[in-house]
């Protein structure tokens with residue numbers, strides 16, 4: 001029979017499980033038999049397909065044609081080398097794609113969904129894919145349901161099943177048996193994989209996993225998330241296309257010039273051979289001009305950046321965030337747990353009518369004092385084991401510790417008393433209520449934020465007597481609340497209400513007409529590195545803003561303590577914000593550094609206001625209701641401890657919940673962009689150098705300074721490795737001292753274009769001079785000189801490309817071992833071209849000796865030294 005038509009106990013029996021769950025071994029056995037709880041994903045392209053795909057590239061096709069032409073001309077060695085170039089380029093491209101793919105997968109793995117399951121009688125968090133039939137899973141607001149199942153408990157549980165039913169309203173979930181066949185939307189005692197818990201909590205028996213779930217049957221395959229291109233990658237792609245067209249025109253011109261020379265020449269040369277050679281040379285020029293490795297280098301540098309961020313606890317979920325992070329101007333952050341340690345300790349209490357707090361001596365306690373302690377531990381879902389292991393919300397574990405300290409034995413008390421009903425805590429209501437029987441009376445015990453509690457209390461308990469809460473009494477409690485809050489303490493208020501015997505369910509409306517019992521105040525110290533991090537962000541032109549659910553005074557006190565709130569800054573509550581018009585908010589926005597008691601709508605309004613000012617805004621969040629704000633932000637940042645839905649809506653997840661990790665990630669984001677710029681600058685400068693030399697020769701009617709083969713070889717060796725090594729540069733010392741980068745700023749801004757041109761012209765000049773010197777002996781010598789100078793200058797340029805502003809002496813020769821390695825490998829590979837036997841292929845005549853080498857080296861070094869001198873002069877200015 002269908003699980004929804006069966007009693008929960010029957011389902012338990014049928015699946016061989018119980019309310020305390022199955023054992024770990026049993027779970028393993030079932031996993032081995034039934035497989036993992038994951039939907040089949042679309043198969044990835046195998047390596048050979050990726051490899052073949054590289055041959056679709058226009059450049060590769062042209063090269064293939066060139067190789068065929070060479071073969072037809074009988075130039076077997078040349079054509080083999082062109083094939084090798086193509087092959088190597090394809091292999092490198094496949095390796096890079098695979099590497100980027102695997103680092104993205106590793107990131108996805110890190111933010112994979114998890115589930116709270118009972119195993120061996122204890123609650124455990126396991127990866128959702130390890131769930132199996134018969135598991136008992138707990139659900140809380142914000143969780144995605146990890147499998148299909150039959151509910152065994154439900155407390156105000158509401159689930160949005162829109163993806164299955166098309167219904168946008170969340171469905172109320174109950175545990176009662178359904179008597180007849182029902183459609184998915186009517187199976188109110190079932191939960192379905194992929195739906196979202198929007199309110200309350202519950203637990204269910206897993207009845208179906210993976211492909212057997214309702215969603216598994218609809219979506220037979222899930223598409224593995226397409227890795228979206230970042231804005232920079234898109235811009236670069238467009239740029240490459242335009243560059244390609246430019247280069248094409250250039251190559252046609254070069255071909256035309258050479259053809260004209262043949263046509264109008266002395267007529268001695270073999271025409272066909274001459275044209276075909278001119279064609280191959282033009283193709284080689286195109287290869288030399290276009291940095292083929294561009295897009296894969298950008299992907300890899302980003303992947304390296306995300307790995308580094310992950311090590312620093314910031315897990316990127318959407319690649320474009322790496323880039324956006326570097327442009328962030330505003331960080332809107334939660335307080336509790338992000339700026340503070342979320343390690344709460346009760347330091348003070350207040351009981352009306354008593355000047356000091358709750359007495360430590362049990363026998364001296366009044367009824368009010370005892371009741372306050374009872375509410376603190378009974379209106380509480382957390383637990384602390386005998387060994388001190390804490391489970392649950394730190395605000396609540398603090399109360400358990402406090403109960404222990406007061407000699408209450410919360411664990412025993414909670415075993416003795418049965419919880420009859422409850423309204424779980426949610427951060428919108430800022431309250432929580434449970435129903436217990438105390439001293440024969442059925443009471444609703446409530447705790448919550450003082451401001452919301454005061455609004456709902458009509459009476460106050462003084463010396464065991466309920467009195468009307470008049471203005472004078474209220475003022476006394478409110479003053480006490482302010483005093484605590486001024487000291488950065490988190491205050492909770494406690495109340496109760498008698499509940500009629502026949503009342504069977506608890507609604508939010510019941511949280512009215514309460515009797516106020518007292519207050520507790522707890523300290524939550526700021527995280528140690530937070531003040532330094534806020535200062536660092538400030539010097540990097542980034543504004544940190546606290547947006548908290550906590551009380552205004554407490555928030556301000558902490559804001560001041562950590563340096564987030566400065567002289568003249570404003571603090572606003574959500575209610576005050578609601579009263580401001582758009583214009584008023586716009587005018588005040590820059591001065592507000594703390595928002596307290598905010599609602600999710602407030603968060604969205606604050607982000608929009610900053611975005612309207614053109615500021616890239618990051619926002620943290622953890623709850624169900626934070627999802628829209630996290631999506632609205634330019635970078636949504638979810639807490640590692642937060643809900644599934646918050647993580648799902650975010651671009652980044654903070655594994656350690658720590659504000660400091662955001663600022664660190666911004667630093668890495670900026671460095672990633674810097675390094676991409678360096679790699680690209682290096683590629684373009686080198687290519688420009690070669691092109692300048694070629695154009696100079698072609699249009700001055702000189703012989704070609706390089707052979708096609710030489711150009712292809714240089715391109716092959718010089719393009720990838722040094723550029724990648726530059727992508728691994730450490731951060732620049734001023735990375736967190738500059739203002740954020742404008743998001744629309746191109747890759748060639750900030751002096752990059754000038755330095756590319758300077759470096760390109762210098763390389764080109766060195767090659768031309770060298771070519772000229774060689775030509776004095778013979779054309780062959782000229783070509784050999786030009787080739788060796790270009791090799792040396794391009795490779796040595798790697799050092800210069802390490803910084804746009806600092807000279808290599810400042811940066812240090814040994815500070816990037818990847819660059820050293822890349823340069824060494826380049827020289828090693830170039831060494832092949834001078835080996836006896838091989839040198840002929842690369843057109844290096846036997847006469848080319850050490851003296852010629854010295855001249856080439858001297859010229860290349862001179863070019864690089866000049867680059868550094870110009871950099872130093874520009875820097876001075």
Ligand code: ATP
Nearest residue numbers: 334335336395427430431432447448449548549550
């Ligand atoms: P932040 O938004 O910076 O994380 P926060 O932790 O104060 O701050 P919430 O967890 O939404 O935000 O809590 C909002 C308010 O609800 C708290 O300031 C407190 O007054 C009250 N509160 C927090 N936890 C509980 C709880 N377990 N039971 C009852 N009330 C609570």
